[in-house]
Amino acid sequence: MTTITTTTAPPRARKLVGASRQQWIGLLYVAPAVALVVVFFLIPLGMTAWMSLHNWPLMGEHSYIGLGNYVAILRDTRFWNALRFTAYYTVIVTIAIFVVAFPLALFVERPRPLTNLYRTMFFMPAVVGFASASLLWSWLLNVDSGLFSPAAYDLGLIDKKFNLLATFQPAFWSIIAMVVWKVAGFTMIILMAGLQSIPQDLQEAAVIDGAGPFARFRAITLPLMRRTLALALILSVAGSILAFDQFYIILRGGPRNQTLTAVYWIFNQSFVSFKLGYGAALSMVLLVVLVALSLVQLWLLRKPEGLD
Amino acid sequence: MAQAASRNRRLLARIGEHSTGIIASVLFAAPIVWAVLSAFKPAQEARLPPLPPWPTSGFSLENYATLNSFGDGLWVSAQNSIYVSVMTVVLSVAVSVLAGYGFSRFRFPFKDLFFILILSTIMIPFQSILTPIFLVLTKLGLHNTLTGLVGVYVTLQLPFSIFMMRNAFDAVPREIEEAARMDGAGNLTMLWKVMLPLVWPGVVTIALFAFLGAWNEFLAALVLMTDQSKFTLPVMMTALQSGRFGAIDWGAVQAGVTVMMVPCLILFLALQRFYIRGLMAGAVK
Numbered sequence: 204m205t206t207i208t209t210t211t212a213p214p215r216a217r218k219l220v221g222a223s224r225q226q227w228i229g230l231l232y233v234a235p236a237v238a239l240v241v242v243f244f245l246i247p248l249g250m251t252a253w254m255s256l257h258n259w260p261l262m263g264e265h266s267y268i269g270l271g272n273y274v275a276i277l278r279d280t281r282f283w284n285a286l287r288f289t290a291y292y293t294v295i296v297t298i299a300i301f302v303v304a305f306p307l308a309l310f311v312e313r314p315r316p317l318t319n320l321y322r323t324m325f326f327m328p329a330v331v332g333f334a335s336a337s338l339l340w341s342w343l344l345n346v347d348s349g350l351f352s353p354a355a356y357d358l359g360l361i362d363k364k365f366n367l368l369a370t371f372q373p374a375f376w377s378i379i380a381m382v383v384w385k386v387a388g389f390t391m392i393i394l395m396a397g398l399q400s401i402p403q404d405l406q407e408a409a410v411i412d413g414a415g416p417f418a419r420f421r422a423i424t425l426p427l428m429r430r431t432l433a434l435a436l437i438l439s440v441a442g443s444i445l446a447f448d449q450f451y452i453i454l455r456g457g458p459r460n461q462t463l464t465a466v467y468w469i470f471n472q473s474f475v476s477f478k479l480g481y482g483a484a485l486s487m488v489l490l491v492v493l494v495a496l497s498l499v500q501l502w503l504l505r506k507p508e509g510l511d
Numbered sequence: 512m513a514q515a516a517s518r519n520r521r522l523l524a525r526i527g528e529h530s531t532g533i534i535a536s537v538l539f540a541a542p543i544v545w546a547v548l549s550a551f552k553p554a555q556e557a558r559l560p561p562l563p564p565w566p567t568s569g570f571s572l573e574n575y576a577t578l579n580s581f582g583d584g585l586w587v588s589a590q591n592s593i594y595v596s597v598m599t600v601v602l603s604v605a606v607s608v609l610a611g612y613g614f615s616r617f618r619f620p621f622k623d624l625f626f627i628l629i630l631s632t633i634m635i636p637f638q639s640i641l642t643p644i645f646l647v648l649t650k651l652g653l654h655n656t657l658t659g660l661v662g663v664y665v666t667l668q669l670p671f672s673i674f675m676m677r678n679a680f681d682a683v684p685r686e687i688e689e690a691a692r693m694d695g696a697g698n699l700t701m702l703w704k705v706m707l708p709l710v711w712p713g714v715v716t717i718a719l720f721a722f723l724g725a726w727n728e729f730l731a732a733l734v735l736m737t738d739q740s741k742f743t744l745p746v747m748m749t750a751l752q753s754g755r756f757g758a759i760d761w762g763a764v765q766a767g768v769t770v771m772m773v774p775c776l777i778l779f780l781a782l783q784r785f786y787i788r789g790l791m792a793g794a795v796k
Contacts, residue, residue, distance in 0.1 A: 226617070226618060226619040226620065227619070228613075228617060228619075228698060229613045229616075229617025229618060229619035229622070230613075230617075230619045230620070231613075232609045232610060232612055232613025232617065233609070233610045233613040233614060233619075233622075233625055235605075235606045235609060235610070236606050236607065236609070236610035236625075236629060236669055236673060237610075237625050237628070237629070239606065239662065239665060239666045239669065240628060240629055240632060240666060240669060242647065242651075242662070242666075243644060243647070243662055243663055243666035244632045244635075244637075244640070244666060245628075246643070246647055247640040247643035247644045247646075247647055248635065248640050248643075250640075250643035250646065250647070251639070251640050251642065251643050254642065254643060307535070310528075310531070310532065310535075315528075317529065317532060320536070321532045321535070321536055323780070323783065324535075324536035324539050324540050325535065325536065325539050326779075327539060327540060327543060327776060327779070328539055328542070328543065330723060330775045330776060330778075330779040330786070331543065331727075331771075331772045331775055331776070332723075332726065332727025332728075332729070332745065332771065332772075332775065333727065333729065334727060334729035334745035334748070334749070334771070335727065335745070335768055335771040335772050335775075338745075338748055338749070338752055338764060338767065338768050338771070339542055339543075339546050339768045339772075340542070341752060341764070342546070342761050342764050342765060342768070343542060343545075345761065348557070348559065348761045349761075350545070353562075354562055357562060384538075384539065384542065388539065389790075392787060392790055393790070396791055441636075445636050445638050447638070447729075447730050448729045448730065451749075452729075452749055452752065455753070466638050466730070469638075469639070470641075470730070470734070473641070473642045474642075474645075474734050479642050479646075482642050483642050483643070486639040486640065486641075486642065487639075489639050490635060490639045493634070493635065493636065493639070494634060494635070497634045
């Protein structure tokens with residue numbers, strides 16, 4: 204019956220039948236992806252909000268406590284300290300990454316002999332995982348059989364082996380060094396792409412007009428790099444705010460809980476103390492902070508380019 | 512005279528440049544090379560200070576053997592990591608190729624909504640919804656299973672890889688498809704035989720990112736895997752490094768770190784241009 208109607212229908216109607224069949228086919232193609240996002244993202248996201256209103260131990264019944272968890276957060280000085288430390292770390296590490304990555308990007312931008320080799324060498328730590336990098340550095344930073352302290356001692360630079368991880372400042376800067384080592388190559392590639400997209404004739408015209416390297420950098424390179432710089436900044440900030448691996452693996456939050464990050468504290472509350480509802484409420488707070496930052500970032504990227 | 516002076520100056524500049532480049536290269540590569548070389552020291556020597564970085568009293572696999580005798584062993588964790596990474600690659604490629612094709616070539620209800628939903632998952636990191644993921648997996652009977660971990664990892668890859676694949680399919684001219692359809696190709700034949708060969712650089716790129724993502728992920732694996740026999744390499748190594756199995760054996764840590772790093776480095780060196788291209792595509796977004 205249906206075959207008859209289709210074959211006898213005018214061409215346009217036949218096309219329409221085909222089109223509506225195509226619709227369902229399109230849905231079928233994207234269905235697995237949507238299902239995964241619903242199960243592993245949308246439902247957990249909704250549950251986070253729901254759980255945050257409950258007292259929810261791992262074992263036993265959970266009970267509704269309204270905004271109780273949020274009230275508790277207000278008094279949770281550890282969490283606020285963790286948030287403050289995370290912000291502090293994010294600012295410092297982002298600056299440090301740029302200070303190293305920008306000169307590297309300028310260095311490898313133009314193709315010259317060996318440039319490809321340099322790019323690869325600078326980038327290698329970026330493909331190593333954060334956990335691997337942290338384990339590697341926990342050995343290098345180790346006071347007895349690591350690299351820095353024993354080598355300095357053996358070379359006679361210090362007269363007593365110094366434990367870099369025992370006090371806040373040296374421990375903090377050790378982590379910064381490790382993260383810069385791991386991430387700078389990644390940021391370098393992003394910045395390099397931005398540098399390469401600047402039209403060469405602009406620079407040449409400026410040279411003819413008598414602009415020195417510094418003037419050219421300020422008047423051409425920086426303004427034309429705005430979007431790239433914003434992007435590199437966003438990636439660095441987003442990564443740093445969620446920092447966990449290096450602080451867990453190398454420092455265990457120490458010395459004296461001074462390097463607990465926000466994610467670390469949520470991890471502690473949820474999976475060490477098993478206060479799942481409270482962990483969810485903490486997650487909601489972090490989530491609000493992150494979404495607000497994302498919106499700022501989108502706005503940063505939307506702003507029109509200086510010269511086009 | 513003047514010419515010779517300027518040639519000298521240029522030579523000096525070049526020497527300066529390359530010494531900077533070489534020194535910086537050494538700084539970036541040294542920790543990796545150091546760990547890989549040190550892992551081959553005999554256990555006795557691995558406990559001593561690290562200078563020189565290479566084994567002085569003979570090449571040894573002792574550290575790897577020690578590592579394999581911890582807990583359930585290096586090999587069990589390595590197998591878990593391989594399984595999780597390979598499954599993540601296969602599934603995220605399959606799901607993203609289908610979805611990328613669907614988003615690129617078909618019109619259907621809620622299309623834009625679904626696309627935005629998938630891309631927006633990038634804004635809310637999994638770290639903040641890990642507790643309920645844990646509960647959802649428990650409900651599905653996937654708690655403490657490598658399959659559950661794969662599900663999480665595949666989902667993490669989706670925004671990047673679906674975006675990548677949609678763009679790759681968008682770049683294929685419609686005439687090619689029309690010609691194939693005239694030849695009687697059905698939907699799946701079209702995708703498999705006609706389209707896939709044209710977008711394979713994109714497929715390699717997303718596969719590489721999926722592998723590195725799954726192989727290196729730590730927090731979700733730490734939270735979701737509770738049995739030692741289910742530990743992936745990073746989790747097993749952290750347990751070892753925290754001294755949960757006795758005093759820390761730094762020789763074994765070096766061996767473990769080597770096992771974790773080398774596959775990433777080999778893949779990256781072999782597929783560099785895909786990696787960089789993926790980075791750019793992600794950056795343009």
